[in-house]
Structures are given as C-alpha cells and as structure tokens.
Amino acid sequence: MTIRVVIVDDQALVRAGFRMVLDSQSDMTVVGEAIDGADALRVLAGTPADVVVMDIRMPTMDGVEATRRICRAPAEQRPRVLVLTTFDTESDAFAALRAGASGFLLKNVPPEELLAAIRVVASGESVVAPRITRRLLDRFADQLGPAPAADPRLAALTEREREVLLLVAQGLSNAEIAGALHVAEATVKTHVGKVLTKLGLRDRVQAVVLAYETGLVRPGS
Secondary structure (H helix, E strand, O other): OOEEEEEEOOOHHHHHHHHHHHHOOOOEEEEEEEOOHHHHHHHHHHOOOOEEEEEOOOOOOOHHHHHHHHOOOOHHHOOEEEEEEOOOOHHHHHHHHHHOOOEEEEOOOOHHHHHHHHHHHHOOOOOOOHHHHHHHHHHOHHHOOOOOOOOHHHOOOOHHHHHHHHHHHOOOOHHHHHHHHOOOHHHHHHHHHHHHHHHOOOOHHHHHHHHHHOOOOOOOO
C-alpha cells in the first residue's frame, strides 16, 4: 500500500526537501502541499491522505488548530497527523497531542527517522513513547484544569480495562502490564484495543492524555 502524505509548512524550501525525501520511497507519495493550517484543510477537503506532516508555527492558522479540526472529522475520512516541532516549542507539542496528533518529531531529525515515523503513524501507532508523553503532561499539567469528579468517558470501561488504562498512562508497555497483572501479553493487547475502541482513541499517546484529563492519573502520581 502506498502511504499518501500531505506536507504542511510555510517554508517552500522545507516542503521541497520533504517532498524529495518522501517521493524517493517506493511506499510513499506526496499528494499535496499546504502553506498553513487553513490551506491544509482546503487541500484535505479534496485530496484523500493517510498522513499529514504538520508544522506547528505558521501564519493564518497554526498547526495545533489545524490538527484539532482534522481530528474532528469522521474516523474513515481522517488522516493521522505527525507534528513537527523544535527544541523550544515543547508546549506546542503538548497542545498538538491534546488536539489529536498521533505524535511529534523534532524538525531536524534525520530523513530515515522521518520516514520511519510516517510509516508508524500510517500503520495506526504513535511515534511518541508514552513515558515521553507523560513527562510533557507533568510539565504542562496546569493547562489541564481540574479533573471532573466522575468523568463519564470512563463509565464504559470495565474495572480491568480501567486498570489497564492506568498502567498504560504510567508508561508501561504491553509486556510490562502483562507482568504486573500476571496475564498473557495477548490478553493485555486485547484489553488495550477495547479501551481505545470504547473511548474513541487512536493510539496509546491519546490514552495517556485522556487518563490525565479525566483525573485517572494526576501529575507526579
């Protein structure tokens, strides 16, 4: 399957560089380019895509708002968003994750890392380790606001699924969760899949964010 990619960046040279790298791959093709978030929405309205490589800081509409709007689309029409950031925009990366991005990379990563990340995101996984996401959430916890006393989003989960979500939010892998709960790793994978489905989440990164938003996990816990 060929991965269809849309590149969103306000710098023409950056877009050209990314296009050259991506189009050199047998399993990728750049189907569109956009100069800002608003332009990206226009392009995506008429161009099916699997992954959007999104810069954060752009004029007119930034990458966070564009990501938020893209992720509101029905699941079958929604491409996954890979956000690009720099060392000094960690707060923007946090905002993008909350908006629905499937992960983020530093903008100056080697080409092979960008290609690998696009493939991971296209496969339905995230490119940010849950432990890294948790560090971001701990750092920017003041932006989360007070957690509801009993968030209705968690009501659909069984006690075991809630327990698995808690362990995912603590940064544990499936193998580590299996060890903690004394169950098979395949059983954990099934539970994680049910949690994501019931909560309408795309990946483990979004599960970590939701666990913090609902108060299941609080910063420093």
